[in-house]
Amino acid sequence: MPSPPLPHAAEVLASQPLTRRGVARAVGGSLLFWSLVTLALAVSAAVDQQRAGRVVTVLEMLARFWPTTLPQMGFTALIALVLQAHPEVLERPRRVLAVAAVGVPLYLLIATPLVVLIQMAQQGQPLARFPEALGQWPAINVWIDAISSSGALAAQLGWAYWRQTQRQQQLMLQTQADNLRLRLTLLQGQLEPHFLFNTLNSIAALVRGAERTVALQAISRLSDLLRYALRASQQRWVSVADELRFVDDYVALQRLRFGDALRWDARVEGPDWARWACPPLLLQPLVENAVRYGLEAAEPGEHADLSLVVRPEGRTLVLWLSNPRPAEAQLMRGHGLGLAKTRERLQVLYGDRARIETEASSQRFELCLRLPLEDLDAALDAVAGPEPERG
Template identity: 35%
Template sequence: MPENRRLAWRFLFGVWSALGLLLILQSYVATAGDGRDFTFTQHVMTVASQFYRAWIWAGLTPVIFWLRRELNRRHSNLVVVIALHFLAAVTCFAMGNVVRIWIIEITFGYWELRFYALSAVYTQLGAYSLIDFYIYWAILLVAYVTDVNWQRRQTELREEQLRTQLSQAELAALKQQVQPHFLFNSLNAIASLVREGQPTKSIEALAKLSSLLRQLMNYSGRPEIELWREYDYAQCYLAVEQVRFEERLVTKFDADEECLQALVPTLILQPLVENAVKHGIAQRRNPGRVTVTARRLGDRLQLQVANDPAEGGRHASEAENHGIGLSSTRTRLELTYGQHQKLEAVLNGPAGSIITIEIPLRFPEAAEKVEPISP
């Protein structure tokens, strides 16, 4: 606070010093038609007088700003407020000129007591002194515009904070929606192994699911994580599914080395990988591949999840594919990156389904140099 106040006073002093130069120029313009020749002392007094006037108003400016706010807060009647400001303008005009003339007399050595009487001071006031009356109203106008702009900025800031809080709440809700969904799918897959009488595979799948849940708990509070951690999540989930599908599920993870430390929304790949297994691999009798790739495209990161097409004459409808997985991913990207993201979905094509995401390429300030943990 003290440093900010010093900066404000320096700014105020600088502005009024510049206005003092304009007042000096205006003084010479106003007396240019008189034909008088000024002595050196008169020139110095003119310069000093206008600078003193400017600096006195520099001190009065915060008072006028405060007075405007206080009168508006205490009085709702506009006529009363204007009348009080008129009295304040007359007071500032009178007292400001009295102080200015006294300071000039002290500066130039006029120490006789009679020069400090109010009657003597007012004999030195001319029509030009009325400029101080108008200066008050000019400062009041600036105070009004400044306060209106400040209130508008505060309103915009509050609205932006509310929008941010709403977006964060929606993102958290979507994230919480994704986690139980994939957990349900994983447990359903393990339940299938139990029903098929495969206890060894069931135990193996439970162990891999436990490992995945442990990782999720470690980073559950982070909206963004490094890509290699996201790859670990997806690999753990596919490892669980691989126990179920065995050789029917082939996985491939490929990423540019520099992309592994890039930040991505937590669990952004998870629902896409689930859809790839559910709508692609689960509908095949022959082995099928799920491929996850990451590439750098200039200042953007491209993520892609692809799966081989389904077999047996059954293809999931586009509405099915646009369930919680794709729709929640699209919404999360829009809330996180706004217009700076892109999601394209090629569904049920001859080559299968391909989901492509592009987001800004960003890295943590201090990236954690830890090698990914294999599932």
């Protein structure tokens, strides 16, 4: 199933409109950054003054420098607010360059007179001297302001691009997870009708053979199977023990149809399988495939020895299943569907951590399932997710 296209950068950032919190973050971040820069300058200037024999404290230098950074604070905050309100500029690099080419000179035209006025006010100079003070303003100060404002713009753009990348990655991961969940649901939905269809065929075979009493028992067994299948299909995880009981019930139903021709040897070793998680309706399709492969494709009167071994190997469940492989047998339509879909489900759920290996000889067909063991309670908690916060 193809993944839906990821949203563009503008769409990603536009999904977070400008809010009071965003305004507070932009203004507060600008205030904090430039206050720290000003503090560093104040410390450096105070040390230089003290080396020159003047008694000047850091607070005095901070009080002198901090007001002159107000234009920079406003410029930095304005950039952050514009990028939040108009994220579409990030999609057009030429527009970003144009904004920078116009924004920085415009800022200098506004900020330079403001800084001159601030310093005149600090020194107690009359407003009438403003033209003279502005004309005597050192060009190096303008260049410093140009560099610092350009750096502020570059930093804000870098932060915005980084946020865009993070959001896109999160959306990509969420989209992939949604696609996997949908794919898993479809796979599980395909297995359930397949199981029901084959089981009803088994009961129909009993009815055609005039074994109505046995057919009634089979219908009762089918009721139990469907009750579990319905409950399990609504869950993401069940226990391994539940799945093994479901397999036993399914085999018991097939024995009603095949009688002594079905020879079933099951050995379950290891711990309490009720505490370990397993995808619902995972094991039965494998056993169903073995029954149909070993008996339905065999010649009339032949019997089939099927064996199942379940054991742990460290933190891995190992299931070994073996059934006869009749020579020159023609498989009925639908054989192998459960095996193929089970492989696909394992890939969706576990990736390379789970696998099915098969080996076919002239007489036997053998299957080995390796499944990582995960705690059932933890798996169910992960599906449920954290409780929503209550404000």
